[in-house]
Amino acid sequence: MPGLEDLYREIILDHYRNPRNRGELPVPPAHKVEGFNPLCGDEIVIYLEVSDDNVVNDIKIAGQGCSISQSSASMMSSAVKGKTVDEVRELIRAFKSMMSIHESSLEGEGGEGEDGAVNGSGVKLGDLEALRGVVKFPVRIKCATLAWNTLTQALDEIG
Amino acid sequence: MAVTPTPATGACGRIDVAAVKRDFPLLHVHVHGRPITYLDSAATSQKPQAVLDRLDWYYRNINANVHRGVYSIAEEATNQLETARDRVRSFIGAKSTAEVVFTKNATESLNLVIQGWGRANLSPGDAVVLTHLEHHANIVPWQILATERELELRWVPLTADGHLDTTHLDQLLDGAKAFSFTAMSNVLGTVTPVRELADAARAAGAISIVDACQYVPHLPTDVQAMGADFIAFSGHKMCGPTGIGVLWGREELLDAMPPFLGGGEMIRDVRLDGFTPNDLPWKFEAGTPPIAEAIGLGAAIEYLETLGMVAVRQHEIDLVGHAMQVLTERFGERIQIHGPVNPQDRGGVLSFAFDNLHPHDISQVLDQHGVCVRAGHHCAKPLMRVLGLQATARASFYIYNDEADVEALAAALESAADFFML
Numbered sequence: 001m002p003g004l005e006d007l008y009r010e011i012i013l014d015h016y017r018n019p020r021n022r023g024e025l026p027v028p029p030a031h032k033v034e035g036f037n038p039l040c041g042d043e044i045v046i047y048l049e050v051s052d053d054n055v056v057n058d059i060k061i062a063g064q065g066c067s068i069s070q071s072s073a074s075m076m077s078s079a080v081k082g083k084t085v086d087e088v089r090e091l092i093r094a095f096k097s098m099m100s101i102h103e104s105s106l107e108g109e110g111g112e113g114e115d116g117a118v119n120g121s122g123v124k125l126g127d128l129e130a131l132r133g134v135v136k137f138p139v140r141i142k143c144a145t146l147a148w149n150t151l152t153q154a155l156d157e158i159g
Numbered sequence: 160m161a162v163t164p165t166p167a168t169g170a171c172g173r174i175d176v177a178a179v180k181r182d183f184p185l186l187h188v189h190v191h192g193r194p195i196t197y198l199d200s201a202a203t204s205q206k207p208q209a210v211l212d213r214l215d216w217y218y219r220n221i222n223a224n225v226h227r228g229v230y231s232i233a234e235e236a237t238n239q240l241e242t243a244r245d246r247v248r249s250f251i252g253a254k255s256t257a258e259v260v261f262t263k264n265a266t267e268s269l270n271l272v273i274q275g276w277g278r279a280n281l282s283p284g285d286a287v288v289l290t291h292l293e294h295h296a297n298i299v300p301w302q303i304l305a306t307e308r309e310l311e312l313r314w315v316p317l318t319a320d321g322h323l324d325t326t327h328l329d330q331l332l333d334g335a336k337a338f339s340f341t342a343m344s345n346v347l348g349t350v351t352p353v354r355e356l357a358d359a360a361r362a363a364g365a366i367s368i369v370d371a372c373q374y375v376p377h378l379p380t381d382v383q384a385m386g387a388d389f390i391a392f393s394g395h396k397m398c399g400p401t402g403i404g405v406l407w408g409r410e411e412l413l414d415a416m417p418p419f420l421g422g423g424e425m426i427r428d429v430r431l432d433g434f435t436p437n438d439l440p441w442k443f444e445a446g447t448p449p450i451a452e453a454i455g456l457g458a459a460i461e462y463l464e465t466l467g468m469v470a471v472r473q474h475e476i477d478l479v480g481h482a483m484q485v486l487t488e489r490f491g492e493r494i495q496i497h498g499p500v501n502p503q504d505r506g507g508v509l510s511f512a513f514d515n516l517h518p519h520d521i522s523q524v525l526d527q528h529g530v531c532v533r534a535g536h537h538c539a540k541p542l543m544r545v546l547g548l549q550a551t552a553r554a555s556f557y558i559y560n561d562e563a564d565v566e567a568l569a570a571a572l573e574s575a576a577d578f579f580m581l
């Protein structure tokens with residue numbers, strides 16, 4: 001049976017205690033999107049500023065939630081800053097595939113990537129790898145993916 | 160016939176919790192290597208051996224579809240179903256079994272009366288009064304009907320300590336057609352003054368509908384004394400199986416209501432040009448009923464009756480009072496218990512905020528200690544918004560919980576705080 005250490009890695013607790021990129025950005029130029037987890041009431045607000053040449057210039061996170069949703073949002077904000085929109089979309093795909101129960105636990109392949117590469121996509125998840133353990137706690141997956149789904153929505157809206 | 164357990168009430172009508180615990184097989188399982196501490200009975204209660212035995216006995220010995228069967232086991236199944244109905248009737252003090260409608264849960268009971276009575280009696284512009292304490296089951300069906308019928312929904316607000324603020328109740332009820340309210344909040348534990356509220360509704364010419372889902376399992380229930388017109392509850396929160404609920408209603412009101420679901424069982428005659436509904440209560444029981452579940456509920460009621468509902472209520476007041484005292488002594492400002500401060504005013508439900516930890520994280524760590532508590536909005540989002548909360552952690556107590564469970568909760572909370580070290 002998975003233990004607490006599988007879920008709450010030290011780096012997750014660190015991002016929870018000291019969330020990065022907390023705050024708001026002026027809208028516009030930033031774009032603001034809110035996300036909700038209807039199951040537990042967690043909410044997140046993302047302020048995203050994308051430059052004309054499609055680079056994420058700045059991102060800020062507001063809202064409230066559990067350690068998993070908060071740390072996932074914090075790590076995400078650090079990971080996407082300075083990346084192009086295409087790179088961010090790749091990262092979202094890689095993260096969400098790591099969060100998919102079918103790929104990582106049921107089939108047992110694409111498991112712990114040695115250097116953080118997931119499912120051969122070549123995308124480095126880095127610190128985000130720490131969230132892999134969430135898959136063993138299916139009810140918490142929605143907490144981990146909340147920020148990412150909200151970010152996708154922001155990118156879609158920016159177009 | 161199934162074996163009835165030895166009553167677990169000791170001298171002077173107190174509950175012998177150790178004996179009760181022995182009657183519940185699930186309370187002896189281990190979670191993460193630790194004995195389980197089950198503190199989520201407000202979501203669903205555990206089931207005593209006597210109920211499990213009754214279900215097993217039913218399926219092994221008399222399983223057959225009810226009503227219409229001429230052979231012996233069909234007749235016996237029908238007898239047992241109707242005996243269970245009569246047990247519910249006497250448990251809640253109803254006048255006749257015609258007033259006891261079996262449903263699948265409290266939610267269906269509420270939908271039945273809201274749709275059934277509401278469609279027949281409400282027209283555009285009519286007002287219905289609800290309260291800020293309600294579970295979604297007593298909000299959403301009204302909202303559905305309100306959209307369809309252009310109804311006005313009015314809300315009784317709360318006082319700072321989680322009681323209904325009835326200061327302006329008469330104004331809210333003025334001209335209203337129905338008042339639908341909870342008898343006990345599943346979030347704050349608040350026990351509401353049902354009689355007073357029902358009387359106020361009647362004085363204003365409104366019918367009263369009571370969500371008694373958290374009340375019937377925990378307090379002596381007498382529908383005559385409550386003075387309401389309808390009450391709804393679920394079997395699974397009172398030691399019974401899932402899949403069985405009850406709607407009690409005054410016979411004359413049920414009689415005047417159109418059927419809710421159509422199908423077999425609920426008809427007396429069907430012709431090509433229409434149908435004639437069956438007598439009460441079967442008029443509201445379309446299709447094969449939850450037979451085993453109803454019979455299991457009968458066994459659950461027998462079990463609760465051997466304990467005595469007065470003793471059950473006293474046990475919960477004592478235990479909740481003890482829990483509030485232990486937790487506040489131990490954690491001081493670190494814990495904030497929501498809802499009424501006097502244990503007499505609340506049921507066995509403790510919603511709390513602890514050390515700035517998110518309820519999800521609390522319940523995750525507690526689970527590692529075998530302690531089951533619920534985290535979230537508890538299907539009462541409007542209430543959470545009024546309270547300015549996103550979620551709470553909720554421990555809820557029942558007949559099989561004791562001071563050792565409170566201690567397990569406190570110890571697990573301590574270790575959650577250590578773990579996150581905020």
Ligand SMILES: Cc1ncc(COP(=O)(O)O)c(C=O)c1O
Pocket residue numbers: 201202264265266267294296297341343344345370372373393538
């Ligand atoms: C106050 C209250 N009303 C209604 C319900 C709905 O009960 P059920 O899900 O059994 O229909 C619940 C159960 O959570 C409740 O606590």
